[in-house]
Amino acid sequence: MASRTSAFDLSKCARPNILKLQPYRCARDDYKDDGTNVLLDANENAYGPGLALDAAGNLPAASTVNDAGSPQIDFLGLNRYPDPYQIELKKLLCNLRNTKVHTQKDLTPDNLFVGVGSDEAIDALVRCFCVPGRDKIITCPPTYGMYAVTADVNDVEIVKVPLDADNGFQLQTDKINEALSADERIKLVYICSPGNPTANLIRKEDILKVLEHPTWNGVVIVDEAYIDFAPEGSSLAEWVNEWPNLVVMQTMSKAFGLAGIRLGSVFTTPEIATLLNNMKAPYNIPSPTSVIAQAALAPKNLAVMDQNRTNIITQRERMLAEMPKIPGVGRFLGGQASNFLLVQILDSNGKPDNVTALGAYEAMAEKKGVVVRFRGKEYGCEGSLRVTVGTEDEVTRFLKELKVVLHSLHTGTQV
Template sequence: MSPFNLQTCARPNILALEPYRCARDDYKDDGTNILLDANENACGPPLTATAVSTASMGAGAEIDFLGLHRYPDPHQRDLKQLLCDLRNTHVHTDKTITPDNLFVGVGSDEAIDALLRCFCVPGRDSILVCPPTYGMYSVSAQVNDVALVKVPLFPAPGFGLDVAKVKEALSSEEHIKLVYLCSPGNPTGSLLGKEDVRAILEHPTWNGVVVLDEAYVDFAPAGTSLAEWVAEWPNLVVMQTLSKAFGMAGIRLGVAFASPPVALLLNSLKAPYNISSPTSALASYVVSPEGLAAVSVNKERLVRQRNRLLEALPKIRGVGRLRGGIDSNFLLFEMLNAHGDPDNATALAVYETLAENKGVVVRFRGKEHGCLGCLRITVGTEDEVTRFLAALKQTLAEVNGEGLPASAYDPLKETKANGVVA
């Protein structure tokens, strides 16, 4: 019999790992559920059948499906140039970023992991995060045997960066190599101040990298992205994705903007040919002028529904305060108990009842710093928002013991009366 023992053979940090979880680990999509849990683009990809069939690969060629026996372009310079064209707004600098400033990977998660492997020595170094924030920073840190230093954001509703405490930690903790900042934040939906980010970049003694995660930045006002700022700051990396505003979560395309030396390091350590030819072609179409026009239309539709939720949710008995910002495609709202207090038991009951009995999946965030009693609600289509509002009103009444029948609430009638239906 083999003496194999998993507990002594595997790395201890991996045995202790708590993997990233999502609501769909508990509630699978059966084709009828409304999925407002993962901050996907409810409008879908900005593609037509014609667009898919003519999506370009680099210099205008159509996707050659018979050419899939060949490895894809390992450098993706044409796609990188399109991404540079998108972010060279010259709002934040007169300098211009080029493909030499880019790393493209399999979602932003690859960039998160690549930065850890690039800069952190396992078992010695650490990263700094600012809860509440995206869970994959800590998961990737544990996978790489890298310690975690936490400096919470200021309390809601602002969820701003506590610059003084971040700078203090960078001065006192010798082995912090990376600071992961999320703007707009997840689950906060709030933008971090540009000058707050600058203050961290200008720390006088810290030798490390600020990683700014801008996954949702295209739902914020135009010109918000600091991607082009990597031309000014060699210690800044800005991560973005095509999964959110661009509606292309299924192709798993993430981007990291960085100074050329840092981008070279990231590109040197990644797996070869990691971006498939179909992924590259579809991504190139989506960030082309034609694709961006369709992205803009879908984004406007979602912003209208975001405004509708902001108008309708506070009118529902049992819904409390908006606890985050409005610069993403999701909102963070309190759920109140029968006494009118934000309450995790109530929020969890609403979350479970919505999913199990109403076919509406949102995300419970009540256990995160500053998010007591909160649900994170992804903005859906007009029909999805209508169904969600009705389901939420009935569910809150049931959870808080009022027993209100579903017929007592007509969100479509109410919101049309207030002029907020798109």
């Protein structure tokens, strides 16, 4: 059929910032999950959901959340919209973070916004505080790519103040504070702790220096997606009771092994939480997501999460010990407070090298079925791969294949 005539011109109708948008890219854009690949690219939880599932993979029925942590999805109720407030879920999230490490004050559901992954929160915060085409955010590369994508979508400028690559990828607080003093249009500072792809915790005293800026009227956002892999007591969520302009984001996608349910949480002041809750789509959290998230926060399932986390930390230690023995593996960059490691790959002269690292990334995926993430183009990450910690078998396979691939790249032989 001939196409219909219309005055429509997409290139003039869509917003210019959307037309030129560089979307978020992941390794699975290059290498699909065909069911056979070992996926060490997206920092998921290789040990599975933090749920005490039965042998058939089902959540056993139980009477109460506290009893066995397994309320059932009400399939017959799916014709109804979910609860817009999610107070019970929020109470459980507060219980988890009320550790009294950073303050004696308790978090309550008024401190919370829950979203469709923390990606929803990242976007909601930009829309809440930044006027498109006028306001700006600070990001600290190398960092999580969605801060920039969200800023671009919302036509908000990004001011980059890189992490100090020579100093363990910590914040350059003086530079951040100078930028905040110089430009009142900067509304948000996105800090990732533990960092992605750097895996190090940001020093609490450095975050404090930004919070204490004497003149800046804006919000500090600490993205704690990987916080449960860091030492206990590292989360600053409780601190939102002390600061009027702090937001702490968390997610069930990582330590809880529930990336598939898409549940992210924002701890902040009741005032900021109210704004975020006022903005959201009314029923943003699907009822199955809420049921599973509540189950995950009950003791029996938290024990599973804890065991999975212990297994991941054991494999992380193993990777830290074994990878340096492979010729062509260089330094680990950043820290070790996460479920992934950032490691430099060397050329045959022993120098960190993007060509070799990219070659290794491609050969690992295409020839060996092991998908990791090439990060060599990120600031301060020359020649690096980011590798998610897998199960024991996955780590065994990764170590074996990396050795083979690097040997063939260095000797110019066929993989």
